[in-house]
Amino acid sequence: MGCNSHLQPWTRTLVPLPSREESLERLVRIGQRMAERATEATLPDWWAERVAVSPGATVLRTAKREISYCELDHLSDRVARAAPSLGLSPRTTVAIQLPASAAFLALILGFAKAGLRCSLLSPGLRGRSLRHALREVSTAALVTGPRGRDSAAGSGVSVDGIAVLALDGMSEDRQPLDDGGIGAVETWLEGARLQDALPDEVNRPGPDETLFYIFTSGTTGLPKATQCSHRRYVSGGIAEGIFLGLDQSDRVYVVLPMFHIAALSLIAAALSVSGAIFIRPRFSATSFWDDVREHRLTGFQYLGEIVRYLLAQPPKPDDREHTIRAMMGAGLSKEVWEAFVDRFGEIRIVEAYGSSEGVFGITNLDGVPGSVGRPAPAIEARLRIAAYDTVADELVRDANGRLIVCAEGEVGELIAKLEDASEFEGYSSAEATRAKLIEGAFADGDLWYRSGDLFRQTEGFYFFAGRLGETYRWKGENISALEVSEALETMEEIARAVVYPVLVTGHEGSAGMALIHLESGHSFDAEALYARITAELPASALPLFVRVGDPDRDGALTETYKIGVAALKREGYARREGGDQIYLLDARNATYVELDRNSLEAAGLPEFAEHPKPKEA
The missing domain is CATH 3.30.300.30 (ANL, C-terminal domain)
Structure with missing residues (x-):
């Protein structure tokens, strides 16, 4: 049986694609810049470097307040010193269930300084979904807002022995928080017992240990907690800053929830260049361009649907009068990409692919609409698009039990070869991790990672074609x-x-x-x-x-x-x-x-x- 290509009809791109030589030149330049800025630091150590570079620069902008790198550093120090009051010790897990906000970032930084792992939860989780998320990673404490406290109580969280801290004053409506929730954190700290000093560096996790968990539904079953290490988060932020061409003058706009890896990556990208961040608790298509103009924002992270919402707004004479110059994300079709540029002007669009739990990434640095890009040669050598039967919901195998590679233009599941299982940071569940790996796909003893996503490729450019399973x-x-x-x-x-x-x-x-x-x-x-x-x-x-x-x-x-x-x-x-x-x-x-x-x-x-x-x- 061949590859099924009916999931997403494909019209061949008529515009000539860049040559492999042109793509390689771009990749080499980007690679050199990434090598120059590579680091082995954990998030707390890397953050300390950023503070030392620009202590007085603005790191967070809210509707009515600006917060400097130095101010955020002092606040996160106090969060770290208050962590033991919640019964938390290094390498235990604390869940954060708050709207996107400056407070959210302060908590991540502070808990990381205390050697903790953060589990990042949607404010919308309740009932069985919330109980599952908290148990999945053996959560010791939950930091939430007033509504979250009520949801936690209704979910029986206290029965599970999980300490619940509700930050009174944290808004969960659609309006921006005037101070980004910083006041709510400060109010908690005023009444908390603070240790005299930060935890000893000896007890802090290393760069390859878990920084936070993000929940993803993957391709099957209940949501699974994917692990992100300190090294992966820091290096990913540096890379995104380079992809977007950010520098210290940039102000990025966070419109996605902060339990989503895309929002966190954009924040790290801004930090990597000592830039500033403006966070809106929830995306608003009607307020988007007003925020951009008022705060002179220059870049943002998108999902395909967000761009559609912006295009759905009534056209205005000033549609092209804005400061956005670069955007990065996933899920942007060729048609929507071109319509967005036609309406809002030339903006650098960086479409990318990489799941929260994945072992590789592809980034479109060539500006080919609708594509996630042409992988670097070293990555491309590890990738295959394997034939997939979308009716039987399984990979197709030949008479010898081996997988079948799709021809150009055919749709199949994207898989990646691993030299060692440790390359895949995986889920909190060992069983879920094993389910993402295939042995003997093309030869005895080989090991492959399953992306759970459908792709096609032409001339080395990869195009997303849908998700598998349930x-x-x-x-x-x-x-x-x-x-x-x-x-x-x-x-x-x-x-x-x-x-x-x-x-x-x-x-x-x-x-x-x-x-x-x-x-x-x-x-x-x-x-x-x-x-x-x-x-x-x-x-x-x-x-x-x-x-x-x-x-x-x-x-x-x-x-x-x-x-x-x-x-x-x-x-x-x-x-x-x-x-x-x-x-x-x-x-x-x-x-x-x-x-x-x-x-x-x-x-x-x-x-x-x-x-x-x-x-x-």
């Missing part, structure tokens, strides 16, 4: 289908639930569709379902569509739903005469409503467009 990406968030289905099945009236992604024309990623089978004698209660599932899942994970029917109808599904789900994906949310009743999320009214032309129009969604059927092997 997760889907909607509005910039990776959603675990298993977690959503299990939350639905906690309702006594639901006998079985199957969750899968469906494409929505004009939107990046895929929306969640939940097919539920009701227990005999029960009817569908839209408001009760909404109330129950919002108590168990973050808002980003709520299925956009609910389909009431029988997952096992006509014996179409295997025990793991693979073949049937593939067929259901192609059906999407199309309304069919005599078919299952489909409902649409109406968050404004806390319910689900019947799917029809009017409800789709009210939600700003198009009618469903048919998926193409898979090509025969």
Whole structure:
């Protein structure tokens, strides 16, 4: 069986691609700059170097306050000295569940100075999702806001013996925090017991030890905690600063949540050049350009959906009157890339690929719209795009049991060869780590890392083509289908639930569709379902569509739903005469409503467009 390329139709790029020689010249120049700035330092040591370079320079800008490198250093010192009051000692884990803010950065720095590991959680986690995240990495304490304290109490966190610190005054609404939450941290510190000195350097973790955990749904199952070492974080920030061409005059705009690696990487990029950072708790398309102009911001990190939101705003005469000159991120299609530049002017766009838990990265330094770039020769030699059967949900093997490499233009799973398993920092779970590795892919004894993502390539340029398995990406968030289905099945009236992604024309990623089978004698209660599932899942994970029917109808599904789900994906949310009743999320009214032309129009969604059927092997 060959590679399936039906997931993302491909139109060959008509613009001539840069030659390999041109790409290599750029890579060599970038590599030289990275080598000059390479460091073996941990985050606290690297931060100390940055403070020594520019102690009085502004590091954080808020709506009404500027904070210097020296001021943030002193505040983070106090956080480190207060850590023992939470029952924390070096190499234990503290969870941070706060909106993006200056306070968030102060806590990461302070806890790192105390030798702690941080687990970075979404403020939207509650119920079983929050309990799972805290247990996954043996969390000793949780730092959150007032709403998070209530969620933690409702989730039984205190029963698990986890200390909960709520920073009163931390705003969790959509408005920028006037002081970035710094006042809330200072209020806590005023009442905390502070040690006389910072922890002894002997007890501090080394550069290859874990700095923080970030939760990712990967390709299967419940969210998993990926580990990021001090070395990886610092070197990644230095690299991103070089990719974006940052210097000390730059002011970057953080619009992504700080439990997301993209936001953290941009912060490190700014720190690497003694630049400044402006953090907005939540992205706002209507305020984006106003913030840019008011604070003279020069760069930002994006996800593809963010760029779409900006393009969806009504055009204005001053669209090109701004200070943004560079942006870096992932998920930008060729069409959206070109439309953004046409409207907002020439901006350096650096599209990149690299998962939180990955062992390699690809960066588009050639400015080819829609591509994640042409890998450096040393990285390209380790990469293969392996044939993948998207219906059976498995890698394709030949008669000898070996994987099959896709031809140019075909879609398959991107894998990378490892010389040693230690190259993959992996998850907190050894079992989850092993699941990402393949032995004997092409020869006895070889070892390969599975990205869990689909790609195609032409002339050495790689193009993202989707994600595998039981997760889907909607509005910039990776959603675990298993977690959503299990939350639905906690309702006594639901006998079985199957969750899968469906494409929505004009939107990046895929929306969640939940097919539920009701227990005999029960009817569908839209408001009760909404109330129950919002108590168990973050808002980003709520299925956009609910389909009431029988997952096992006509014996179409295997025990793991693979073949049937593939067929259901192609059906999407199309309304069919005599078919299952489909409902649409109406968050404004806390319910689900019947799917029809009017409800789709009210939600700003198009009618469903048919998926193409898979090509025969």
